[in-house]
Amino acid sequence: MSLNTDMSNARRVAYQFVAREQAEGVGATVRRSLGSRQLPNLDPFLVFDEVNVGLPAGFPDHPHRGFETVTYMLPTSKGHMLHEDFLGNKGELRPGDLQWMTPGKGILHAEMPANEEKAHGLQLWINLPKEKKIMEPRYQEISRDTVPHVWDEAKKVKAIVFAGEVFGQKGPIETEAPVTYIHFFMKQGAELDYKIPIGHNAFVYTLTGSGKCSGEDIEAHHAIVMEKEGDGLHVTTEDEEGLEFIVISGQPLNEPVVQYGPFVMTSEAEIHQTIRDYQSGSNGFENAPKWTSEIGNRWVYCTDRNVSVCQCMIGNALDVGWCSQRCFI
Known part of the structure; x- marks a missing residue:
């Protein structure tokens, strides 16, 4: 069971901090909590972003290897996202939808807003165990x-x-390692006792409202990292708005983490091999050299940050670098 009525041994808050905005992708801004200076990682989790993006900003063609990405379009989002990859997969993420992507040995893809309406969502990166880093890619939508x-x-x-599980209900996602991902909504006067699986690292990300977690005040856009000792969470709210938050927990892999941008492996040698594979179009990246997405290829990238007039070339962002001057065609 994931619910417990006696949480006298609830986990304490180790520390918390506000997720501050930073630039990401092309013209996009995210609130990054996990993967920031305050919290570089929390095994097995690598990155956690709150994203609010509309055209012309977005995340054009870019690769991944060695970890999973979980993209959740929040139910209240006004906009939505488009997705396309070099294996021929295309799709849309509408409000309330979630995509659990396991790139495994390699994915090259683009994630772009469908229009100028702001797509408001969350993205989580989960490390894969060493033996699964070069598994075949798969999607769970x-x-x-x-x-x-x-x-x-x-x-x-x-x-x-x-x-994971709460109120006797299990989630549909099949995870490569034990992970929970649950979105909670609490009304004014609510009280929640949620049992975190034994041995899991866990954090809470607050979206709206305010309340208390294990007796400590919490408010919107904060990451709350829980101590490992204890049975779970005790959360209350007296806010008229209530409290909305995400609880994420996972079994630590206890393996080395070597990250180079969108590649996450267990050694520098594996990273160097991954870069060679991507550049040469081999070992999972066979389609990379000849593929350009439809949704991400509307961008024009400036090759000189100092030009007064946008002198640009059309191409893949990874080839020419992220630029401060951008046009959209």
């Missing part, structure tokens, strides 16, 4: 109509369950 939405009316708490 969950629509808002199929993911479990469960209520505990007495406790005034709602949960959307993607991975």
Whole structure:
């Protein structure tokens, strides 16, 4: 069971901090918590971003290897995202939808807003165990109509369950290593006792409202890292707006992490091999040299940051670098 009515041994808050905005992708801004200077990683998690992006900003063609990406379009998002990769997969992420992508040995893809309406979502990077870093790529796409939405009316708490279990309901995602991913909504006066699996590292990310977690005040856009000792979370709110937050936990891999941008392996030698594979179009990146996305190729990239007139070339962002001067065609 994931719920416990006696949480006298709830985990304490180790520390918390506000996720500050920073530039990412092309013209996009994210609130980064995990993967920041305050929290470089929390095994097995590498990056956690709150994203609010509309055209012309976005995330054009870029590769991944060695970890998973989880992209969740928040139910209240006004816009939505498009996705396309070099294996021929295309799709849309609409409000409430989630994509759990396992690039494994290699994916080259683009993620772009569908239009100028701001797409508001979350993206999590999860490290893969060494033996699964070069597995075949796979997708798990969950629509808002199929993911479990469960209520505990007495406790005034709602949960959307993607991975893990709460209120007796299990999420549909099959994870490569033990991970939970649950979206909680609490009304004013609500009280939640949630049991975190033994041995998991865990953090909370607050979206709206305010409340208390293990007795400490929490508010929107904060990452709250929990201590490892204890049974779970005790959360309350008296905010008229209530409290909305994400709980993420995972079993540590306890393996070396060597990251070079979008590549995450266990040694520098593996990183060098990954770069060679990507540049030569081999060992999982066979389609990379000849592929350009439709959704990301509308960008024009400036090759000189100092020019007064945008002297540009059309191409892949990875080839010419991220630029301060951008046009959209």
